[in-house]
Amino acid sequence: MRALRLFGDRDARLVDMEPSPPPAEGEIQLRMLAVALNHIDVWGWRGMAFAKRSLPMTIGAEAVGEVVAVGPGVEGWRVGQRAAPYGALTCGRCRACREGRDNLCEDVAGVLGFHVDGFAQEFRNVQARLAVPVPDGIADADAACAAITFSTVEHMLFDNAKLEPGETVLIQAGGSGIGTVAIKQAKALGCTVIATAGSDEKCERMRGLGADHVVNYSTGRFESLARRVTGKRGVDVVFEHVGAATWAGSLLSLRMGGRLVTCGSTSGVSAETNLMMLFQRQLRIVGSFGASMRNVSDGLAKMAGGMAPVLDAVLPLDAFEDALRRLESRRVFGKIVVTL
Ligand SMILES: [Zn+2]
CATH class of the missing domain: 3.40.50.720 (NAD(P)-binding Rossmann-like Domain)
Structure with a gap:
């Protein structure tokens, strides 16, 4: 599958990599549709000495995908549904996580696309509990701006x-x-x-x-x-x-x-x-940092009600690195989204 991988500071390349394995227990597999750029992508791409991560790593923290496979033990998800995956690997066990306030998790395993593989790849397995259903009627590029921006x-x-x-x-x-x-x-x-x-x-x-x-x-x-x-x-x-x-x-x-x-x-x-x-x-x-799971679904509900994010540009995946340069130089009004 195609993936946009970070190999070093300011060195992102579109490469072929092994397809994602079938989703494990509690996971769903998404075919990624669109990825929205954020400043955290710029920081990760510029290189941050203190960030614990191993390269190469797929970039992209905020996205929307379509469910193509449902792993064992997962309820409430079906193939064909769209999902906005949460941008961090929270523990799911601490009090904050149990209350849906995942942005206050005491044991985060990493931010997607920054510490661990992100969403700018054709398929990505995610934990079902960290995905929010996307209502019908919202464009993919708009829905890509739900999990972090909205x-x-x-x-x-x-x-x-x-x-x-x-x-x-x-x-x-x-x-x-x-x-x-x-x-x-x-x-x-x-x-x-x-x-x-x-x-x-x-x-x-x-x-x-x-x-x-x-x-x-x-x-x-x-x-x-x-x-x-x-x-x-x-x-x-x-x-x-x-x-x-x-x-x-x-x-x-x-x-x-x-x-x-x-x-x-x-x-x-x-x-x-x-x-x-x-x-x-x-x-x-x-x-304030990140958002609760409820904030993600509330934002999606507002989108479904007609409040769309402002899109500066919708670009193909291979334009991602140029878009990071534009975001870095602030020559952007609203969001840049890349489609897969
Ligand atoms: Zn937690």
């Missing part, structure tokens, strides 16, 4: 930031994969959205998604806009994933008692926090 936003905005209708939310890097989804989710809830991006073109496109106020952070200050829009009060929620470059300004943009939720640090992992501001203004900072 679910991460669900988890950030609703479980962690507890965003309420009518609130004002500042969405950093609103042109990114998760940023575009966050704009749609917040608007669907009835929130006022302020969104930032690094170019005027992206700002215009964010308006097209429903963002009420946009700012090009390379030429304007989002903190000023946040204050102006809220009558100096500050926003209720900040959606962060940019990190060092925006951290201080994001905290400054919050209202008294405001909430900041973050799931990323693409511009750098260390930033200064004004502790006096943190406690006097009673801010709440919540870290």
Whole structure:
């Protein structure tokens, strides 16, 4: 079967490999249909010295596939059904896993496509308990964005930031994969959205998604806009994933008692926090990583209801490495998906 394998830093190759064996006890076999790219693919491809893994390794953390075989002891799955497989090998035994909060698993065996073989191969066996059924009527390329992108936003905005209708939310890097989804989710809830991006073109496109106020952070200050829009009060929620470059300004943009939720640090992992501001203004900072199984199915239900992810491009598998370069250079609006 064809597979896109990582052989070394910045060295991914499309190769033939042994087909997957029949699914074992508790597993289903998926014929992979589409893989969505994420920043974690860029980190893995660039090389991370601390990541424990053995190469070559198939890349791709987020995908959709069609069930082609059902292993012994598996109930609730049939051949022909589509599935969005979870992006990490969680233990299934710890309390968090038993409660479906797999992103808090205490014994994760690895992130797919980063520590262990991912989904950019024609067939992949996955544990049935780590796959979520995809409703009919959702395009493959859209469904490929469910297991990480849609679910991460669900988890950030609703479980962690507890965003309420009518609130004002500042969405950093609103042109990114998760940023575009966050704009749609917040608007669907009835929130006022302020969104930032690094170019005027992206700002215009964010308006097209429903963002009420946009700012090009390379030429304007989002903190000023946040204050102006809220009558100096500050926003209720900040959606962060940019990190060092925006951290201080994001905290400054919050209202008294405001909430900041973050799931990323693409511009750098260390930033200064004004502790006096943190406690006097009673801010709440919540870290968010991945999503629960319920977040994945909730995201898919929203897709089935008509909320599609924003796709920058749908490309063939052999364009994956070029797409990683584009994602790395941020010349992307929304998601890049490759089809198998
Ligand atoms: Zn666990």
